Amino acid sequence: MPIEQARACLELEAEAIRALIPRIDDQFVIAMNMILHGTGRVVVTGMGKSGLIGKKIAATLASTGTPAFFLHPAEGIHGDLGMVTAADIVLAISNSGETSELVSILPAIKRIGAAIIAMTGRKQCTLVQNADAFLNVAVEKEACPLGLAPTASTTAALAMGDALAVALLSARNFTPEEFALYHPGGSLGRKLLLTVENVMRGGEDLPVITPAKTVKEALFAITAKGLGAVLVVESLAGMQLVGLLTDGDIRRSLENGHEFLDKPVGELMTRQPRTIVKDKLAAQALNLMEKNQPRPITLLPVVDSQFRAIGIIHLTDLLRQGVV
Incomplete structure (x- = not known):
């Protein structure tokens, strides 16, 4: 009944x-x-x-x-x-x-x-x-x-x-953007209002190294910053991004021995990595990470209009902000 x-x-x-x-x-x-x-x-x-x-x-x-x-x-x-x-x-x-x-x-x-x-x-x-x-x-x-x-x-x-x-x-x-403006505390608001600049790590938190440095030195830099990667720049003065080296790259290379640790970073790094600019939405950064081929990635270098490295955005930053 x-x-x-x-x-x-x-x-x-x-x-x-x-x-x-x-x-x-x-x-x-x-x-x-x-x-x-x-x-x-x-x-x-x-x-x-x-x-x-x-x-x-x-x-x-x-x-x-x-x-x-x-x-x-x-x-x-x-x-x-x-x-x-x-x-x-x-x-x-x-x-x-x-x-x-x-x-x-x-x-x-x-x-x-x-x-x-x-x-x-x-x-x-x-x-x-x-x-x-x-x-x-x-x-x-x-x-x-x-x-x-x-x-x-x-x-x-x-x-x-x-x-x-x-x-x-x-x-x-x-528009969805207007809706987000009235809902800044909600997850939709965060997705539609937060930009990469609001979330990225920069300044002293930015892990950078030049291509001539050894992989061992890069490993120390990765460990020091705790982001699981280092941005490879042509020079510390110009900060022109030329590549990306992750702790995953290093782990995979260890399967063939450890001699590569003394080789230049430029020989192991990923050239032309996926990047994003600071005025893009944080949700767009997440989309790039998830759709990266052949496998999703957990971080993106942030560059300016001259392709100079200015920051890095990590998946954990997006999680912390509620974008994911």
């Missing part, structure tokens, strides 16, 4: 969402254009469960390019309406359209001069009568078997809010 009830709940809520599709109509377009061409913010308000849905809608709008915040209608009665300006658009959510706390602030909102979008399940209600646009989120029945707890109705309101946010995102040509 509980399993059947749970499945029935999901079926009812899925049907509530499907019923919204034909309601993306002229009223939806009016509401979207009010927000799109408005000069103020979207003030989302609602009481109880509608208020909880409203908070999520406000957060989604704000993170996708539409400035928005949530206003509790009960707090609005006691002074918080001062946050609303004539340039704002109030998105009022109430399944019945008659929620007393919400209805009580409508006259003040009208006097302030803000436009109102009603998101409700009833066309004939006080909220719609005072609104400039109507988003119909009516449901045939709640998923609650008692018909009491807001379930399908709140799901429908949430889905309509998402539809509005996505339509606005598309109309604004909102």
